[in-house]
Amino acid sequence: MTALTPPPASAAPHPAPIQQSLNALVKSDGFPAALAAVQDREGHTRNYTAGVADLTTKAKVPTDGQVRIGSNTKTFTAVVVLQLVSEGKVSLDAMIDTYLPGLVRGEGIDGSHITVRELLQQTSGLPSYTNDEDLEPRYYEPRDLLDRALKHKADFAPGEKWGYSNTNYVVAGLIVQKVTGRPLAAEIDQRIIKKIGLRHTYFPAPGDPTIREPHPKGYSQDAPGGPLGDITEMDPSWAWAAGQLISTNSDLNRFFSALLGGRLLAAPQLKEMQKTVPAAAPFGPNTRYGLGLLSTPLSCGGVYWGHGGSFPGYETRGGATDEGRAVNVAVTLQPTDPAAMKRVDALVDKALCSAG
Structure with a gap:
């Protein structure tokens, strides 16, 4: 009986470009975990993960895990x-x-x-x-x-x-x-979260330092190459209306798509929101700021609308286009090297330009 010849290494399936980019963020930039959700024009979503959810146990990163979304709350x-x-x-x-x-x-x-x-x-x-x-x-x-x-x-x-x-x-x-006459958290919950069905998004209650659903741990690092510390649990009230929400990449895609699609605001108010002025640090040189909404040029033409968020232990970047494409990426470390976040931004651009 003739032994089967193993296929050449080059015949092995290669990860999709987005998966490759996530893997590189973990391997080369030192993020413990990286997660992405990519939504095409038809509303179909594909989720990706890389790295580990917990550096101690090496647990698998939960698909579309919850993270602290920081200034996306704005x-x-x-x-x-x-x-x-x-x-x-x-x-x-x-x-x-x-x-x-x-x-x-x-x-x-x-x-x-x-x-x-x-x-x-x-x-x-x-x-x-x-x-x-x-x-x-x-x-x-x-x-x-x-x-x-x-x-x-x-x-x-x-x-x-x-x-x-x-x-x-x-x-x-x-x-x-x-x-x-009501708490901000109740207004966000009623007017946005429940209205468009964001099932994994919530405003943490006062004194609640936890993340409710499956999530990768968030880490801190004082200097390049230094040890990573687990800072997943903390009271987020110091960020409040500017950054307290917890969500997932796919929920953020749903939110920004619903916003641009007119499901949250009447046309006159959406138009006001999209009136922008040039923005400076911490954003890119061509980014413009509207009313709590950023516009960022795409390498393939046009712009996408989003915000991004920084919160100890987590960084999120992404947004949606007027045509219905949406991408959000989360990583579980605020890097000490600014170039690392530029590569996260580049991944958002790549994913939006390649989304069908």
Whole structure:
């Protein structure tokens, strides 16, 4: 009986380009895990994973596992504000003091001269409370976060230029609560999460440091090549309206697709959201910022709309196109080398350009 000849190594099936890129993020850039969800124009999704969910046990990365999505939360908060605009309860060009009289005051800071639009567009000049070195991962009330910001002088005069500040979205969240009389978390849950069926997205309850569903652990690293520490569990209230949500890549794809598809906002409010100004750090040179929404050029032409998020232990990048394609990528380490995140951005571009 003749022995079967094994096929040449070159005949072995090669991973898809997206899988190869995820593998490279783990192998070359040192991310413990990398996850991606790619949605085509027809709404079909394919999920990818690489690495391990837990560096100690080497557990497998859960498909479409939950992660802390950081500043993607800003887009959710902005959508709620814009829904209130469409209901006539908030005006984009009204001053903060219309809703929070006398609350926002500091050196060069006056809520009677800052509009709701400037909050959402990051052109208010409010300093970011997250610049405080003594900010700890413990429970904070939203007013505590605002008070931290107001100890510092304004970064610039309202409308003078663009500057990224988490404080803008804390104030926006406080406006939502004042106008609706309900917690921001309840408004996001009712108006977005339940409305479009985001089954794996939630706003953690006060004092809850856990991630409910299967998830890869998040890690920290103080310096390149240094040891990785598990920081999966922490109280996320310090991020609140600017970054507290937990979700999955496929839920983020569903969210951004629904937003661009007109399922969350009326056409006039979506148009306002997509009026952009040039953005600077921490975004790319050609990125523009709307009302809690970023536009990023694609190498294959056109742009995609999303936000991205940074939260200790996790980074998420992605968005959707007007044609229905959507991609989100998550990694389980905030890298010390900025070039690593550029390769994550390049993967989002590659996946969106190749999605059918």
